[in-house]
Amino acid sequence: MARAIPPAQPPPEHPDPDPDEPRHALTWRWRRNPLRRPADLAQAWIALGLFLAVLAATPVAMVLTGDAAHRHYLRTARQQAATRYEVTAVTEHDAPRHLEPGSDEAGKARYPVTVRFTDDAGRTRTAEAEVPPSTPAGSTIRAWADTEGRITEPPLTRDQIRDSALGCAVLAALAVPxxxxxxxRWAVRRLERRNLARWDEDWARTAPRWTVR
Known part of the structure; x- marks a missing residue:
């Protein structure tokens, strides 16, 4: 009595005509054998091409990105230097105490307080600045202000420009691989779907010729 033909099983991922020969995951697609499919050789060429492309593109991406970032941060630093100035400000109230006075964290901690200063036009301004813990009211601090009368960060330094550009270059180098x-991965998935589609087509032509008794 004839029974239904079982569905096609997917082809082996790594065909190897000689089971006694050790497999080399990186080279088996290059070796000639009757079971090697055109898609296997195509996958090997794609991997080699992408590897060489990554090797060539990584230093180029680093240089171009680093140079562009350096020019960007240099322009930013020049703009900041033209619109920011250093002032002497007086705190309006006491800064909060740190929970662990004398600790390393206390030495790095900063708390926002209201300060009063005179801008470059001679007007008295009030703004918010960050000061060390327990700074008493009436203390004088050095701060940077912008043309809007706000306390801000100082202009970027040469070291900050260099470090920021270097960070962008490193990110670009990581992005290429x-x-x-x-x-x-996208190319491999496309090849796998193509192989499975062809396998199903071949099975559809072969299955009607089979009978199971």
Whole structure:
């Protein structure tokens, strides 16, 4: 009595005609054998091409990104230097005490307090600045203000410009291999779907010829 033909099973992922020969995960697609599919060789070429592309693109991306970032932060620093100035400000009230006086955290902690200062036009301004814990009212501090009368950070220094540009260059260098890995995974999935589609087509032509008794 004839029974239904079982559905097609997916092809082996890594065909190897000689089971006694050790597999080399990085080279088996390059070796000639009757079971090697065109898609296997295509996958090997894609991996090699992407690897070489990543090697070539990584230093280029670092240089271009680092240079662009350096010019951007340099322009920012020049703009900040033209619109910010240093002032002497007086605290209006006591700063809060730190929970652990004398600790390393207390030495790094800063609390916002209201300060009073005179801007570059001679007007008295009040703003909020960050000061060390327990700073008493009436203390004088050095701060930076902008043309709007707000307390702000000082202009970027050369070291900050260099470090920021270097950070952008490193991120670009990391992004290139990630992009290569994503492109490789996408290409492999496309090839796998294509292989499975062809496998189903071949099985659809072969299955009607089979009978199981």
């Amino acid at each position: 990630v992009a290569g890995a994503v492109a490789h």
